Each structure stands twice: as C-alpha cells, then as structure tokens.
Amino acid sequence: MPSKMTEPRQLFLHELGDILYAERVLAKALPKMAKEASDAELRTGFEDHLQETRGQIQNLEEAFRALGEKPTPERCPGIEGIKAEHDEFMRQKPSPEICDLFLTGAAARAEHYEIAAYTGLVTMAQAMGEKTVARLLKENLGQEKEALKKVETIGKRMMRSSATAAMAA
Numbered sequence: 423m424p425s426k427m428t429e430p431r432q433l434f435l436h437e438l439g440d441i442l443y444a445e446r447v448l449a450k451a452l453p454k455m456a457k458e459a460s461d462a463e464l465r466t467g468f469e470d471h472l473q474e475t476r477g478q479i480q481n482l483e484e485a486f487r488a489l490g491e492k493p494t495p496e497r498c499p500g501i502e503g504i505k506a507e508h509d510e511f512m513r514q515k516p517s518p519e520i521c522d523l524f525l526t527g528a529a530a531r532a533e534h535y536e537i538a539a540y541t542g543l544v545t546m547a548q549a550m551g552e553k554t555v556a557r558l559l560k561e562n563l564g565q566e567k568e569a570l571k572k573v574e575t576i577g578k579r580m581m582r583s584s585a586t587a588a589m590a591a
C-alpha cells in the first residue's frame with residue numbers, strides 16, 4: 423500500500439480487504455460456535471451461516487477481480503476483538519444455557535459489525551458507479567441482516583423461556 427492514501431478508491435479497497443479478512447475469521451469461528459451451541463436451532467443457524475459466509479468470501483473475491491485487483495485481506499482488529507471476547511468468555515466454561523445465550527449476543531455483535539461494513543461499502547460502490555461490485559456487496563449485506571434477525575429471534579425465545587423457568591422455580 424502507498425504510504426499516504428489520497429484516493430477514495432484506495433480506501434474502498436482497504437475496507438474491502440478488511441471485511442474479507444473478517445469473513446475469513448468468521449468462517450473459522452462459526453464451526454466452533456456451532457459445536458458450542460446446545461440449542462438445535464442456534465446450532466443449525468450457525469451451520470447455515472457458515473455456508474453463506476463461504477459464499478460471501480467468494481463474492482468479495484469476485485468484487486476484487488471486478489475492480490481489476492487481486493483479493494487482498496487486510497488485518498481487521500475489530501473482528502479479532504469480537505472473537506477475543508468470545509474466546510475469553512468461553513474459557514469460564516459457562517452452563518449450556520448461559521453459553522447459548524452468550525452465543526446469540528456474540529453472533530449479533532459480529533452481524534452488526536458486518537452490517538456496518540457492508541452498508542458503507544455498498545454506498546461507496548454505488549457512488550463509484552461500480553454496479554457489479556455493489557450488487558455482490560448488497561447480496562452479502564442482505565444475508566447479514568437476515569442472520570441478525572434470526573439470531574435475535576432465537577435470543578428472545580431463550581430469554582423468555584429462562585425467565586419462565588426462573589419464575590417457576
């Protein structure tokens with residue numbers, strides 16, 4: 423990378439590399455999260471999102487190529503931080519119920535991060551007149567929004583049932 427960034431296109435490529443790195447981190451983390459989940463719906467949700475994530479990585483690589491660039495990941499401390507919080511918490515070996523509740527929150531954090539990144543990238547791609555790139559990024563953005571909704575719904579269901587259990591005790 424040149425020492426001083428002067429062009430919006432350079433920033434765009436940086437952000438594209440950042441989310442490519444983040445998606446690769448998530449593709450490694452999601453199988454672990456699926457194993458950690460006890461709730462069947464949550465586990466399936468992670469497995470499904472892993473498949474989507476693999477497709478998202480392909481979309482990002484295609485976006486790079488559409489711009490005439492080689493797909494180049496840029497280290498993303500943001501997603502590493504979200505992952506580190508997860509790893510640290512899991513070392514405490516919480517009960518299965520707490521673990522599942524925690525995982526819904528951790529997943530929602532990751533989705534919000536991705537949604538913010540893709541929203542910015544789509545706006546920028548559209549402003550640059552890069553229609554193919556914008557389409558690829560919008561596809562990823564739509565999947566992240568759906569994944570967030572799903573995990574929030576699961577989290578709410580779990581919180582309601584744990585509140586009911588607490589009242590019955």
Ligand SMILES: [Fe+2]
Pocket residue numbers: 445448475478536566
């Ligand atoms: Fe993603």
Ligand SMILES: [Fe+2]
Pocket residue numbers: 471532533536566569
């Ligand atoms: Fe995601």
